[in-house]
Amino acid sequence: xxxxxxxxxxxxxxxxxxxxxxxxxxxxxxxxxxxxxxxxxxxxxxxxxxxxxxxxxxxxxxxxxxxxxxxxxxxxxxxxxxxxxxxxxxxxxxxxxxxxxxxxxxxxxxxxxxxxxxxxxxxxxxxxxxxxxxxxxxxxxxxxxxxxxxxxxxxxxxxxxxxxxxxxxxxxxxxxxxxxxxxxxxxxxxxxxxxxxxxxxxxxxxxxxxxxxxxxxxxxxxxxxxxxxxxxxxxxxxxxx
Amino acid sequence: xxxxxxxxxxxxxxxxxxxxxxxxxxxxxxxxxxxxxxxxxxxxxxxxxxxxxxxxxxxxxxxxxxxxxxxxxxxxxxxxxxxxxxxxxxxxxxxxxxxxxxxxxxxxxxxxxxxxxxxxxxxxxxxxxxxxxxxxxxxxxxxxxxxxxxxxxxxxxxxxxxxxxxxxxxxxxxxxxxxxxxxxxxxxxxxxxxxxxxxxxxxxxxxxxxxxxxxxxxxxxxxxxxxxxxxxxxxxxxxxxxxxxxxxxxxxxxxxxxxxxxx
Numbered sequence: 001x002x003x004x005x006x007x008x009x010x011x012x013x014x015x016x017x018x019x020x021x022x023x024x025x026x027x028x029x030x031x032x033x034x035x036x037x038x039x040x041x042x043x044x045x046x047x048x049x050x051x052x053x054x055x056x057x058x059x060x061x062x063x064x065x066x067x068x069x070x071x072x073x074x075x076x077x078x079x080x081x082x083x084x085x086x087x088x089x090x091x092x093x094x095x096x097x098x099x100x101x102x103x104x105x106x107x108x109x110x111x112x113x114x115x116x117x118x119x120x121x122x123x124x125x126x127x128x129x130x131x132x133x134x135x136x137x138x139x140x141x142x143x144x145x146x147x148x149x150x151x152x153x154x155x156x157x158x159x160x161x162x163x164x165x166x167x168x169x170x171x172x173x174x175x176x177x178x179x180x181x182x183x184x185x186x187x188x189x190x191x192x193x194x195x196x197x198x199x200x201x202x203x204x205x206x207x208x209x210x211x212x213x214x215x216x217x218x219x220x221x222x223x224x225x226x227x228x229x230x231x232x233x234x235x236x237x238x239x240x241x
Numbered sequence: 242x243x244x245x246x247x248x249x250x251x252x253x254x255x256x257x258x259x260x261x262x263x264x265x266x267x268x269x270x271x272x273x274x275x276x277x278x279x280x281x282x283x284x285x286x287x288x289x290x291x292x293x294x295x296x297x298x299x300x301x302x303x304x305x306x307x308x309x310x311x312x313x314x315x316x317x318x319x320x321x322x323x324x325x326x327x328x329x330x331x332x333x334x335x336x337x338x339x340x341x342x343x344x345x346x347x348x349x350x351x352x353x354x355x356x357x358x359x360x361x362x363x364x365x366x367x368x369x370x371x372x373x374x375x376x377x378x379x380x381x382x383x384x385x386x387x388x389x390x391x392x393x394x395x396x397x398x399x400x401x402x403x404x405x406x407x408x409x410x411x412x413x414x415x416x417x418x419x420x421x422x423x424x425x426x427x428x429x430x431x432x433x434x435x436x437x438x439x440x441x442x443x444x445x446x447x448x449x450x451x452x453x454x455x456x457x458x459x460x461x462x463x464x465x466x467x468x469x470x471x472x473x474x475x476x477x478x479x480x481x482x483x484x485x486x487x488x489x490x491x492x493x494x495x496x497x498x499x500x501x502x503x504x
Contacts (some may be wrong), residue, residue, distance in 0.1 A: 132334040139302045139322045140351045140399075150351075154338045231337040231379060 019201035027205035036190075041209065043185035044175050047103050048217075051110020052171045056164055059115045063122025063160075067152075073123075084116045088174065092181040106178040106186070113174035114167035121163030125156025158232050161225040168217040172210065250316075251403060251435050252278040252301065257310035259296050270296040272460040274310070278403070278437065283429055285438045285446035285453045287492065293461025294439045298407050301437065302326055315402060324352050327401035327434075331408045333388035335380040341391050342367065342376040348399045359398060366394040369428055386417040393428065403435040410445070419477070422448055426474060443492045447485055448475055455495055465495055 019027075031037040062080075066073045092109060099105035129152050137147050179188025187206055194202030257274040260267045271293040278284050286294050299305035300312050303322040312319050314326070327348075335344045342363050349359035367373045370390040380388055389409060396404050409425075410418040422445055429436055429449075440446050446453050453467045469488060471479055479485055 130332075130334050132330050132332060133336070135302075135304060136328060136330070136334060136347075137351065138304055139326060139328055140324060140348050141322045142351045146351055150347075151336070154336070229338075231381060233381075 019204055023201035024204045024208065027199070027201045028208070031202070031205060037206075037209070040186050040190050043103070043183075044172075044179065044187040045213070047106035047178070047186065048110055048171050048175045048213075050103075051107040051174065052114050052167060054107060055111035055114030055171065056118045056167055058111070059118035059163070059167075060122055060160065063119045064126065064148075066119075067123045067126035080116070080119060083112075088113055089177055089181075092178055095178070096182050101182055101184070106175055106183065109178040110171045110174040113170045117166040117170065118160065118163035121159040121166075122156060125159030126152050128159065129155040157229045158225075161221065161229055165218055165221050165225070168221055169214050172214050172217065176210065249280045250277060251280045251282070252276075252312070252314050252437075254297075254300070254312045255310055257300065257307045257312055259293070259300065259305065260308045261296075269460040271300075271307075271462070273462050276454055276463060278435060281433050281435055283436045283438065283449055283451050285440055285450040286456060287440060287443065287446050287453055287496075288456030288461065289458050289496070290441075291459050292456040293459060294456060295407065296461065297456075298328075298405055298437075298439060301403070301405050302328055324348075324399055325402040327396035327399065327404040329389075329392050329396040329404065329406040329409045331411045333380070333385075333392040335388055335391055335395075337380050340377050340379060341372060341383070344380065344391055345394045345398055347395060352399055354399065362400075363394070363398055366397055369431060370394050370424070385413055386421060389413065389421065390424070393425070397432060397434065401434070403437060406436060406438045408439055408441065411441070418442075418445070423476070425449060430474060443489050443496075444480065444485075447471075447488045447492070448480065453492065455492070467492065 062076070066076055088109060091112070092105075095108050096105045099108055133151050133155075134147065137151060142150070175186065176188040176191070179186035180192060183189050187210055190206045191203055194200075194206065254274055254276045257271055258269070259271040259274075260269050274293070274297070286297065288294055296305065300307060300319065301314075303319050303326065306320065314323070335341075336347065339347070342360075345363040345366060346356070346359055349356065349363075364373065364376065367376055370393055372387060372390055372394070375383060375387065380391070383391070389412075392409070396406075410421050413421060426449060438446070438449060447469055450469050453469060454463055455465045455467070456462065457464045467488065471482065471484055
């Protein structure tokens with residue numbers, strides 16, 4: 001913060017290149033107090049949330065199927081990877097064409113972006129189950145569901161949450177990208193509006209809001225992760241093979 | 242051929258052949274493999290790497306079927322996994338998200354045993370293995386030796402007819418290994434289970450077993466069976482006994498000849 005303020009006064013940077021902290025703060029204050037930001041914030045958050053749930057949920061289910069079946073994997077995997085390789089920005093106009101200008105296209109975009117990390121991590125997680133554990137359960141003729149719920153799913157949960165964390169950040173980007181292309185409400189719209197008005201302070205302000213949301217979302221997932229996957233703690237690696 | 246089961250025969254392998262189908266001809270893991278294990282016996286299986294010890298373990302668990310020959314437990318063919326077998330692996334492979342006592346109870350839960358009785362049994366086993374204070378702890382809070390003791394308790398919870406142990410102390414340091422051997426003897430004498438113990442360590446085998454079965458290099462075949470006639474309970478002092486050293490030497494010689502043949 002200090003560096004920011006300092007470098008502006010020292011180098012006499014004009015306001016349209018790098019705004020002062022005071023300017024950004026003012027923009028934030030006006031935006032929130034004055035009520036400008038709230039509807040846009042709400043729109044972006046809603047789209048992100050629904051898209052996240054849709055994307056991660058479907059990725060989780062798909063991941064389970066693919067991990068469980070080699071033939072299903074051969075069938076589905078190339079499509080998923082191919083799809084992932086397509087830049088979503090390029091797809092955005094298509095999505096809007098199909099789903100309209102409303103929140104649905106944003107949700108679809110977010111879901112698509114969130115899908116891959118959770119999908120891959122679910123598969124890797126399930127496949128990482130200790131084979132000795134699987135053997136042990138086979139000796140007792142454990143049912144498929146026992147094997148899955150007692151052993152495979154808990155083993156995979158660390159990985160799955162890793163995917164969920166990545167998806168939070170990606171999802172937010174997806175929302176903003178979607179809003180850039182065409183939307184009436186949302187933080188992306190705000191960014192575009194203030195850019196075109198050369199209101200750099202305003203742009204910065206919204207970017208900061210976005211960053212904060214990202215951090216917050218990530219922290220929430222982290223928190224849940226620590227509660228659910230309670231046995232994985234950093235720094236306490238004993239000889240637990 | 243009629244199989245007459247003598248009263249104290251527990252596990253019988255008769256002329257077993259196991260071929261793993263690989264890309265070419267297949268790997269013969271065990272050939273002409275025959276062994277007899279009596280009830281309540283402590284047997285060690287000793288052999289060089291790749292001699293088929295793990296294959297035998299899988300056969301005994303029912304995870305693998307012989308290509309030809311038979312293997313029976315209590316007179317019935319082992320045709321698939323069966324609940325009268327207990328297993329202890331080299332790595333404890335405990336569920337890190339469950340407490341020690343829940344880990345011990347895992348087989349009981351999966352086999353659908355009565356949980357109330359099993360819980361009482363689990364506490365007994367934890368007492369036997371010296372872990373009763375740690376019943377509610379998580380595996381990450383235990384040392385390697387303690388985790389392996391949990392593995393041992395888990396191998397006994399469902400009252401198996403035989404316990405298979407695949408180099409269970411292999412991952413432990415030397416001192417813990419010695420301690421665990423003493424512990425295992427104590428537990429074995431208390432529970433009177435039949436144990437099939439796979440190991441690389443000659444002194445460990447001599448210390449623990451009633452009989453030692455020596456496998457050749459691949460394809461695995463029983464080369465020799467050695468009776469260990471040392472009195473029980475054996476202690477660290479037993480290891481200084483001259484019979485102990487003679488047996489160890491004899492076994493080393495057998496291994497030496499195996500190694501020569503391999504080269």
